[in-house]
Amino acid sequence: MCRLSRNLLGKFCLAIMVVLAAWVWCGKLSVYSQAEAANQAGGNWLIYWYICGADLESKNGFATTDLIELTKVKLPPNVRVFILTGGADKWQNDMMKPGELGLYLYDSNGIKEIGRYEDADMGAAKTLESFLTVGKGAFADENLRLAFVFWNHGGGSVGGVCQDERTGNSLSLNDITNAFTKVYGASESNPPFEMIGFDACMMASYDTANALKGISRYMTASEEREPGNGWDYTRWVGALAHNPYMNGAELGRVIxxxxxxxCREYGAADLATLSVIDISKIPALGRAYENYGIEALKLAANNAGGFFSEFGRSAQTAENYGGNNKEQGYSDMVDLGDLASRTTGLLPLTSRGLMNAVDNAVVYKVQGKYRSRGNGISGFYAYDGDRTVLEKYLEQKAVPLSQKCLYHYMLSGVFSQEAKDLVAKGISQDISTVPKVHEDDAQAQRFFPVKELEDKFVDIDSNGDAFVTLTNREMDMLSSVHCQLVYVSEKDDILLVLGSDSNIVADWDKGVFKDNFFGKWPMLNGHPVYVEITAEDDGYNLYAVPIKLNGERCNLEVAYNYKDQKYHILGARKGIDSSGMGSRNLVQLKRDDRITTIHYAMILSGNDTNPQEVEVDTFSAGDNPRVADEDVGDGLYGYFFEFVTPTGKSALSNMVQFTIQNGKITTST
Structure with a gap:
């Protein structure tokens, strides 16, 4: 068998036959040697592999690594892998080239190049459609069992998948549905594909599965970001080679x-997720999801602020993916089952039905210890309140109308005609339009005027604890209350922001929120760090710590485990980019790594009120890099209560001063 290496030097396995192939990407011509097609047809499995290399390949060689994994498998004649490569500025092997598309076949004879073709955008629906068209024509066998794997970055319901590094474009859910149905058609009773998988971040959503309804029997994908190791092609393709009679669910389980x-071998298992979804159960899940949204719309119509604030608190505490904060960026994806379980009191008529439908649809899942509440299918929640993201969400045909109307109302303040019709009818059938986003709609309401809480008065009780009291109306603006800590040095004329945390004593029933400051803050190898809380759970918190790692800006991902009362460094990676794509390159710290801490600071005597990013300490990771709560030391510290709305906007209270001298804390306003 031919082995793909990083220095292949242009040698391919099959030199016996010259295959004449032409592929014009405008779709006008797609010719493949009929003799070759006849020889290759008749097998049981054909796996399409759509490899959009992007920076994962150009910077890290991850696609090359996975291709090498594949070539370690000795395939039987009835299992073949049909590969398209493109979308990268650079390839870390001598077979694939930038500036062109490569078409390859891996079968029992090894890997061979079918042809190289004029470059095309891997983030364009036409490229996907052409790949499917060529594959269908070349392997025309009614008995084939088909699988398809997307390889690249993923960005959930809005971001889509397979972002081409050169163009910045990615495949939307609409693009995927349209390409597959144009080539293969769709049949819920007899889908053409046995399994469609996403070796990419955050694609295990209801919306993705619904986009594949009638196209595939099963879907395998991750709710969370995937690490760089991705799927293990030696193991799962090898398992299929050993037992080609398995179905899509069994194959998904092996994957x-x-x-x-x-992930365990790579040191990235703690945050890993992957699930297998039975797409035949998606119609029932869709009905439950729509009913859930309709109940939410009815409640929101009567008391929008109160409903959205309570719903937002559930979404903030539910397991969500990609970070959804200022440091890591926003994917706007939340686990559907966990969200439903946290809203059984708020939405009692439909939450349990949604939970049951999720359980019925997920046939198998794996998850790390810090992703243990996930149920295998995610959904959209507008964590950052971005209207551009909302517009893209509204465009996706696979998204339930009730969810479109709900988030349109939350962000625009307009209860659309579609929402009115949906509430009146109780079903989306025969409602052919979707809400539109208008920047200055005369009907718009302001649900969350959080700026009213800017400089909110903070009091001090007899124990020296700072506290703030909120009215019911004020709490109806909020999904969470955090604290922010700053270090103030009049001598150095600087205010240094140390970050945000959920470490407060919150009583939502009484509207009283107290500080829980005890003179300690997380430090990395003894150096103070800026921290931003990203997830709150009964058993752990997750944090993002902005750093430069060997000169590259990224976030150190850290978990605080309540069981052992310790911080655990999970790795470092870049945040979600502006297009919503998650980074797959989770890096473990090594002894000689150079770490630079990043804070936000401003000059006390200056006129600028917005802290600017600054680099503070630089040091080596060392043999045992550790994060621990340590004494902040003597000095003056400022403490704010941070009020966060369901759409991610926030305001700060008045500053409370903590003066620490010889370890004793004195509180003043």
Whole structure:
């Protein structure tokens, strides 16, 4: 068998036959040697592999690594892998070239190049459609069982998948549905594909599965970001080669188990997720999801602020993916089952039905210890309140109308005609339009005027604890209350922001929120760090710590485990980019790594009120890099209560001063 290496030097396995192939990407011509097609047809499995290399390949060689994994498998004649490569500025092997598309076949004879073709955008629906068209024509066998794997970055319901590094474009859910149905058609009773998988971040959503309804029997994908190791192609393709009679669910299970094993070997299992979804259960899940949204719309119509604030608190505490904060960026994806379980009191008529429908649809899942509340299918929640993101969400045909109307109302303040019709009818059938976003709609209401809480008065009780009291109306603006800590040095004329945390004593029933400051703050190898809380759970908190790692800006991902009362460094990676794509390159710290801490600061005597990013300490990671709560030391510290709305906007209270001298804390306003 031919082995793909990083120095292939242009040698290919099959030199016996010259295959004449032409592929014009405008779709006018797609010719493949009929003799070759006849020889290749008749097998049981054909796996399409759509590899959009992007920076994962050009900077890290991850696609090359996975291709090498594939070539370690000795395939039987009835299992073949049909590969399209493109979308990268650079390839870390001598077979693939930038500036062109490569078409390859891996079968029992090894890997061979079918042809190189004029470059095309891997983030364009036409490229996907052409790949499917060529594959269908070349392997015309009614008995084939088909699988398809998307390889690249993923960005959930709005971001889509397969972002081409050169163009910045990615495939939307609409693009995927349209390409597959144009080539293969769609049939819910007899879908053409046995399994469609996403070796990409954050694609295990209801919306993705619904986009594949009638196209595939099963879907395998991750709710969370995937680490760089991705799927293990040696193990799962090898398992299929050993037992080609398995179905899509069994294949998905092998992919999940081998993926998690690889994540453990890679040191990335704690945040890993992967699930197998039975798409035949998606119609029932869709009905439950729509009913859930309709109940939410009815409540929101009567008391929008109160409903959205309570719903937002549930979404903030539910397991969500990609970070959804200022440091890491926003994916706007939340686990559907966990969200439903946290809203059983708020939405009692439909929450349990949604939970049951999720359980019925997910046939298998794996998850790390800090992703243990996930149920295998995610949904959209507008964590950052971005209207551009909302517009893209509204465009996706796979999204339930009730969810479109709900988030349109939350962000625009307009209860659309579609929402009125949906509430009146109780079903989306025969409602052919979707809400539109208008920047200056005369009907718009302001649900969350959080700026009213800017400089909110803070009091001090007899124990020296700072506290703030909120009215019911004020709490109806908020999904969470955090604290922010700053260091103030009049001598150095600087205010240094140390970050945000949920470490406050919150009583939502009484509207009283107290500080829980005890003179300590997280430090990395003894150096103070800026921290931003990203997830709150009964058993752990997750944090993002902005750093430069060997000169590259990224976030150190850290978990605080309540069981052992320790911080655990999970790795470092870049945040979600402006297009919503999650980074797959989770890096473990090494002894000689150079770390530079990043804070936000401003000059006390200056006129600027917005802290600017500054680099503070630089040091080596060392043999045992550790984060621990340590004494902040003597000095003056400022403490703010941060009030956060369901759409991610925030305001700060008046500053409370903590003066620490010889370890004793004195509180003043």
């Amino acid at each position: 999940c188990d081998s993926y998690m094993k690889g």
